[in-house]
Amino acid sequence: MDDLKSKYLGQIADAADEAALETIRVAAVGKKGEVSLKMRELGKMTPEERQVAGPALNALKDEINSALAAKKVALGDAALDERLRTEWLDVTLPGRPRRQGTVHPVSQVTEELTAIFAEMGFSVAEGPRIDTDWYNFDALNIPGHHPARAEMDTFYMHRAAGDNRPPHVLRTHTSPVQIRSMEKMGAPLRIICPGGVYRADYDQTHTPMFHQVEGLAVDKDISMANLKWVLEEFFAAFFEIDGIKTRFRASHFPFTEPSAEVDIQCSWEGGQLKIGEGDGWLEVLGSGMVHPKVLAAGGIDPEQWQGFAFGMGIDRIAMLKYGIPDLRAFFDSDLRWLRHYGFAGLDVPTLHGGLSR
Ligand code: DAH
Numbered sequence: 208m209d210d211l212k213s214k215y216l217g218q219i220a221d222a223a224d225e226a227a228l229e230t231i232r233v234a235a236v237g238k239k240g241e242v243s244l245k246m247r248e249l250g251k252m253t254p255e256e257r258q259v260a261g262p263a264l265n266a267l268k269d270e271i272n273s274a275l276a277a278k279k280v281a282l283g284d285a286a287l288d289e290r291l292r293t294e295w296l297d298v299t300l301p302g303r304p305r306r307q308g309t310v311h312p313v314s315q316v317t318e319e320l321t322a323i324f325a326e327m328g329f330s331v332a333e334g335p336r337i338d339t340d341w342y343n344f345d346a347l348n349i350p351g352h353h354p355a356r357a358e359m360d361t362f363y364m365h366r367a368a369g370d371n372r373p374p375h376v377l378r379t380h381t382s383p384v385q386i387r388s389m390e391k392m393g394a395p396l397r398i399i400c401p402g403g404v405y406r407a408d409y410d411q412t413h414t415p416m417f418h419q420v421e422g423l424a425v426d427k428d429i430s431m432a433n434l435k436w437v438l439e440e441f442f443a444a445f446f447e448i449d450g451i452k453t454r455f456r457a458s459h460f461p462f463t464e465p466s467a468e469v470d471i472q473c474s475w476e477g478g479q480l481k482i483g484e485g486d487g488w489l490e491v492l493g494s495g496m497v498h499p500k501v502l503a504a505g506g507i508d509p510e511q512w513q514g515f516a517f518g519m520g521i522d523r524i525a526m527l528k529y530g531i532p533d534l535r536a537f538f539d540s541d542l543r544w545l546r547h548y549g550f551a552g553l554d555v556p557t558l559h560g561g562l563s564r
Contacts, residue, residue, distance in 0.1 A: 211241060212267055219274045225282055228275060235271050242268050309549020313418055313537060316525040317401045319556045320420055323444045324399045326558050327437060329422065332391075332398040334384035336405070337364060339373045342383035346504035347462040355461055360407040362415075377405035380518055381421035382462060385497070388423060389505025394512045395426040401521060412534050418521035425497070425507060425514035431455075431465070434494055434515035442471055442491075446528060447562060448483035463495025463516060482527055489527070492519035 215235045222228045236242050246264050249257050310318075321331060334342075349355045364375040384400035392398075401420040409415055424433065435455065442451050452472035460466045469492045474485020482489075494517035499509035522534055529548065531537070536544050556562045 208245075208263055208267055211235075211245075212270065215242075215271050216274055219271070219278050222278055222282070225279065228278055228282065232275050236268055236275075242271065307546075308552065309545055310552055311537075311545065312525045312529055312531065312548050312550070313521055315550045315556065316521055316528070317418070317420075319562045320441070320445060320521070320524075321399070321401065322556050322558055322562065323441055324422070326444075327397075327440065329397045329399045329424075332384055332388045332400045333402065334378070334381070334387045334400065336378055336403055337375050338378045338383050340376050341373055342386055343376050343378050343380075346386040346501065347382050348498050348500045348504075349461045353461060362405050362407060379406055380404050381419040382516070382518060384421055385423045385462075385501065385516060386505045389425065389502070389507050394507045394514075397424045397426075398422070409535075414522075414534055414538055416538065417534070420519050420521055422494075422517045422519075423497070423514060424516075425502070425512050427512065429496075429513050429515055431467070431496060431515065434467075434496075434517065437515075438469060438492070438494070438517065444558065444562070445524065446471075446482050451483040454488055458493065458495075460493055460495060462498050462501045463493075464498045466493065466495035468493050469517075480527070480530075491524060491527075492517050494518070 215231065218231045219228065222231060232240075234240055242264065246268070249261055249264070252260060325331075343361075344350075344353070344356055359379040361379050362377040364377070366372075366374065381400045381402055381404060384398075384402070388396060388398050388400070399420055399422050402418065403416055404419050405416050406413070407415060422437070424437070435453075439451075439453055442453060443449055454470040454472075455467040456470065458466045458468040468490055470488035470490050472483055472485065473487045473489045474481045475487050476485065480489075494515065497514040497516050502509040502512060502514065522537055525531065525537075526534065531548055
């Protein structure tokens with residue numbers, strides 16, 4: 208019995224894993240294990256022998272079972288220690304931002320103005336940046352000989368000799384989306400269209416690609432008063448200045464009648480531009496009542512419907528709101544500029560959550 212004891216306790220101590228432990232258990236105390244077979248022999252013993260051997264065998268069996276149980280726990284602990292060692296993770300480390308990128312001011316301002324106009328019931332429409340000269344000019348009541356065509360410094364797409372398709376241009380403004388939206392949605396409608404536009408021009412306040420947002424509302428009883436209210440609401444929300452003053456100046460655009468250019472109040476004191484105070488004015492957009500010919504070009508009956516429209520420079524109002532002096536830097540992809548003027552990726556502008564922080 209002493210031999211059995213030292214044999215099995217030794218094997219248990221040396222067992223490398225749970226599978227080895229199970230083999231030992233079967234060999235020792237399993238149904239046909241060595242200790243179990245010995246216990247069967249008790250029946251053949253004299254009562255005196257049995258009185259000594261019985262308790263001793265039981266004790267041996269208990270000892271082996273508890274050694275097995277203890278080793279099992281120890282092996283489990285060792286396995287856990289090993290996992291903890293290899294899968295080590297310091298949960299007290301401070302968070303590290305994985306991305307260094309920021310949201311470009313043009314994207315930020317586009318989000319801001321979309322949130323404001325959405326609140327007033329405008330949805331976002333889109334159109335192609337390469338468009339036909341019909342959508343970009345003719346449909347907007349700018350015929351071939353009109354000076355506005357020349358003034359816009361248009362980029363024309365190359366055409367092979369003999370190609371008779373209508374000429375394509377890089378759109379010079381977002382106004383062609385007015386026509387496309389009227390064709391697609393009919394009346395009534397209320398849309399804004401933010402997007403890139405192109406003109407051959409380059410200096411501190413002009414880049415060959417820039418951004419505009421077009422607005423268009425068509426309904427039965429729309430007037431200049433609605434236009435004025437919408438724009439004043441917009442400027443107050445956008446510049447975050449209640450009661451910011453606007454000035455509507457009579458102007459001329461081929462696609463609106465009457466037409467107005469809109470200025471916002473500003474001061475230039477000490478050479479510093481401040482929006483919403485002082486008695487200076489700064490032009491920010493063109494607008495007016497949609498010309499009947501433009502409604503008709505969009506497939507809408509001008510006898511039944513009327514509308515207002517406006518077009519505004521997104522980069523321009525971004526420069527004004529965030530005090531960014533040079534337009535050209537917007538499109539230089541200079542990382543230092545982007546880090547300085549960029550916005551955090553998770554600060555999505557909403558009217559109630561705050562537009563800019
Ligand atoms: N398309 C004009 C431009 O790029 C801006 C504009 C003026 C748009 C008046 C309009 C408008 O919708 O009514 O200069």
